[in-house]
Amino acid sequence: MREALRGLTVRGRAFLAAGVTAVVCAVVMGQPALTRVGVLVLALPLVTAVVVGRGRYRLALVRTVTPQLVAAGQTARVNLSLTNEGRTPSGTLLLEDQVPYVLGTRPRFVLDGIGQGWRRHVTYQVRSDVRGRFDIGPMSVRVSDPFGLVELGRSFSSTAALTVTPRTVPLPVVPLGGGWTGSGDNRPRAFAVGSAEDVTVREYRRGDDLRRVHWRSSARVGELMVRREEQPWQSRATVFLDNRAGSHRGQGIASSLEAAVSATASVAVHLTQRGFAVRLATASGEDSAGGWHAGGEESAGPLLEALAVVETLPRLHLDTTWLGEQGQGGVTVAVLGSVGDHDVPVLRRMLHHTSSSFALALDVDAWGGSPATATGGALPLLAQQGWRCASLGPRDRLDQVWQELGRSPSRPSGAPGRAAGVVA
Structure with missing residues (x-):
């Protein structure tokens, strides 16, 4: 009942006030007929409140x-x-x-x-x-x-x-070089015929062809084993996003972080469409999308879902716990903000743990309101380490920068000579 009385509208309160006024006036003026009218007007919102309050709507x-x-x-x-x-x-x-x-x-x-x-x-x-x-x-x-x-x-x-x-941009096909074999750019690795590697086996993994099972080893070990030379490798690519708060400028959808997230999403979709098994890594070292995702039109969904909720991290250094054994990481595409000398060891380690390394370096000063730098921000430092890199500014088209990135030459880390970067 109290809830119903609190739910009286302006009209209901007006009826209550009119009813009380009519009753008081009827008593003062000695008009019984007016009393009946006042009681009726006063009772109408009260009865309605009782009916509505006791109503059980399902x-x-x-x-x-x-x-x-x-x-x-x-x-x-x-x-x-x-x-x-x-x-x-x-x-x-x-x-x-x-x-x-x-x-x-x-x-x-x-x-x-x-x-x-x-x-x-x-x-x-x-x-x-x-x-x-x-x-x-x-x-x-x-x-x-x-x-x-x-x-x-x-x-x-x-x-x-x-x-x-995030928004994505269709990217042109460019040569990416190394990576694991399978449905990507490369051909399967073959072991020498008649060598000891021919009988090397490993445990069965999801996706392996059952026709490749080595039954003698499986019976001896007690679990399925497959021949290593017949394992169905697939080209792999890691897309790395630098989401440190200190590496970006700007706010909201006009910030360099949003541009980096959009570029990362575009690259991830492009690589999955080309048949690469793709994983996503961030500055925290975590695999944000839950591991490798096989190439295909529908496999980019988990990667995009993970990028949808990426936020800035209040940390100074990059974490590379996602790196595997040296040289076994396939293709790496890093989307970076501003980097400094303290990032050089991490960048060098990332370079040595992958077969092909590409970097999209955002000119974050341009997003912060400063004039765009002629060197493209982090571009010289990346080129010195041997990355194939290109600069991305607020007015640059991602598809054109990606095409220039594919054309950029590569050289060994620390080699002398002109920087390998491309300023878009």
């Missing part, structure tokens, strides 16, 4: 988001299905879905005539220019009586997730 809500994974700037459709599973009809329903402000304004709906078995479908669209993972909901419901005297609030607890991935 409303069911099903919310679906299609698609659940969209790129920044694209729209997603939210479908709402409301059902009255109770027997008590209600008056007007005022619905408001809770939506993060980056997805747009909160949608509001007015529904009336809700009886037993009532069902209604509502659809609206959301759109975000900002990457991230957002929760849509819960929905709040305002239940009103037919006279508009009482309005009570209810809320559903269910929500639905929407992931907005």
Whole structure:
């Protein structure tokens, strides 16, 4: 009852005030007829509050988001299905879905005539220019009586997730050189015929062809073993993102970090489409997307989901715990912000642990409001270490910079001579 009285609308409070005034005036003036009118006006909002407060509405809500994974700037459709599973009809329903402000304004709906078995479908669209993972909901419901005297609030607890991935740019095909063999750029490694390597076996891994199982070794060890010379290698590529807070400039979607995330997403999608098994690493040394992802059109989804929630890290040094054995890392594409002398040992280690190393160096000073540097920020330092590198500024087209990166010459680390970098 208290909740119902607190839910009185302006009209309901006006009825209460008018009823009390009429009763008082009737007593003072000695008008019994006016007393009956005042009691009627006073009782109407009170009775309505009792009826609405004791009403048991069994409303069911099903919310679906299609698609659940969209790129920044694209729209997603939210479908709402409301059902009255109770027997008590209600008056007007005022619905408001809770939506993060980056997805747009909160949608509001007015529904009336809700009886037993009532069902209604509502659809609206959301759109975000900002990457991230957002929760849509819960929905709040305002239940009103037919006279508009009482309005009570209810809320559903269910929500639905929407992931907005970074913008991507189609990249041209450029020669990337080394990497593991399989469905990428290279051919399978062959062991010498008749050597001891021919009988070297290893444990079975997911994806190995069962026809390659070495049954004699499997029987001796007690688990499946396959011949090493017949293992189905696949070209591998690691995409590294420098997301240290001190390596970037600018704020919001106009920051160098957002440009780096977009470039990383474009490279990851491009490599998976070319058949590379791709993994994602960040400055924290963690594999953000959960390991290697086989090449193919659909395999870039987990990589984009991981990039959608990447944030800056308050750290000074890069972590390279994701590196494997020396020379066994395949292709590495690093998207870097500003780097300093303290990063040289890490950059050299990354270079030695991969067969081909490429770097997109962002000219972060240009994002911070300073004039673009002629050397491209971190470009000279990377070129000195032997990286094939190119500079990316706010006004540069990523596809053109990528093409120039593929044309840039490579040289051994520490070799004298002109820097190998390309200023776009």
